[in-house]
Amino acid sequence: MASQAQSRPxxxxxxxxxxxxxxxxxxxxVKHVGDDVPAAQAAFLRYVLGLVFLLPMIRPILAxxxxxxxxxxxxxxxxxxxxAVILWFFAMARIPIAEVTAMNYLSxxxxxxxxxxxxxxRLPPRRLTAVIMALIGAIIILRPGVREVEIGHIAMLGTAVFFAIGYLIAKQLSGEVSAPVVVGMLSITVTVGLAPFAWAVWVTPTLSQMGWLFLVACFATAGHYSMTLAFAAAPLTVTQPVTFLQLVWAVLLGAVxxxxxMDGWVIFGGAVIMASVSFITWREAVARRNITPAVPATKV
Incomplete structure (x- = not known):
């Protein structure tokens, strides 16, 4: 995270x-590919095709x-x-883009x-209140009893939990090894982990589908790289609220x-969650801690 003296908001x-x-x-x-490629296989191909971006990280991993x-x-x-990745691909094919995006803010x-x-x-009262408000935001999105909670919603709840666990483990490792090692080892272990799941549901993909999934790898890699540039330029308290724009774009993309x-309740629930996350981030900055990740840090 950038220091105050070097901050370029x-x-x-x-x-x-x-x-x-x-x-x-x-x-x-991923929404475009949909169910044409099973979720586990689509996730596996995204990581296999993205291994080309791993080449610069091999030397740091070995060293x-x-x-x-x-x-x-x-x-x-x-x-x-x-x-987490399997569940995310699964949910993406079954519920609207805006709902996937909003629920990912829970991580x-x-x-x-x-x-x-x-x-x-420590979880002081104000941060605990923000956590509770975020969970209320999730209830606003799901509205159980008012509308049917689909299996895609349940998958996204699981996605957010698994991404959070993964981030906490990475947090433990980040002080021991370099960032390229953390990123590179994630790509290797997830590719290996996805292989048996992909094999179990394998269907022969077309060249077009392979091309689309390679694009997923390109966009995801570019997103993670630009996120590191954002972190280097400005504090998380500056960049975190900007991630709410993802929900705006997701709503427009889904509609157009x-x-x-367009579901106003989803937008409202997402705004409640994002406001809670931003508050937690601000409180951590005041306390000079760094636990809560930026929303994009818990992505495929």
């Missing part, structure tokens, strides 16, 4: 806006001389991230809860390209 906001556009592009392509404990943590992170909230439960972090109805 306009640059940070620019890169976070670009990051959001990249991840919205990811959701658009890291990972300990047995670190390897176990990396594989544990890969396992939960594998489940940073689960990170705050997990840090308090498992890492001994995929003919999905």
């Amino acid at each position: 306009v640059v940070g906001i620019f890169w976070m806006v670009f990051t959001g556009l990249m991840f919205v592009a990811v959701t658009a392509v 890291a001389h990972l300990t047995g404990r670190q390897k176990k943590l990396f594989w544990a992170r890969g396992a939960v991230h594998t489940l 940073p909230v689960y990170v705050s809860l997990g840090a308090a439960l498992f890492l001994g972090e 390209v995929f003919g999905e109805a």
Whole structure:
């Protein structure tokens, strides 16, 4: 995170806006592919095709001389991230883009809860209130009893939990190894983890489908890279609120390209969650801590 002396908020906001556009592009392509390729296989192909971006990270990984404990943590992170990615691809084909985007905002909230439960972090009353408000935002989106809660919604709840667990593990490792090692090991472990799931449901993809899924890998990689540029330019308290624009773009994309109805309750619920996440981020900045991730940090 940029120091106050080096902070360049306009640059940070620019890169976070670009990051959001990249991840919205990811959701658009995955939505376009839909059920034509099973979720586990689509996720596997996204990671296999993205291994080309792993080449610069091979040397740092080999030079890291990972300990047995670190390897176990990396594989544990890969396992939960594998489940998260499968569930995300599954949900993407079944519920509107706006709902997937809004519910993904829950991951940073689960990170705050997990840090308090498992890492001994304090959860003061104001942060606890923000967590509760975020969960209320999720209820506003789902509206159980008012409308049918679909299996895609349940999948997204699981996605947010697994992404949060993966982030907490990465947080433990980030102080021990370099960022290229963390990113590279995630790509390797998730690719291996997805392989048996993909094999179980394999259908022969067309060249067109392979091309679309390679685009997913390109957009996701560009999004993660531009996110690091945003973090280097400005504090998370500046860039985090910008991620709410992803929901705006997701709503427009769903309506204009995929003919999905605009649901005001989804937008309102997403805004409540995002406001809660932004408040938690601000409180952590005041306390000079750094636990809650940016929303894009918990992405495919």
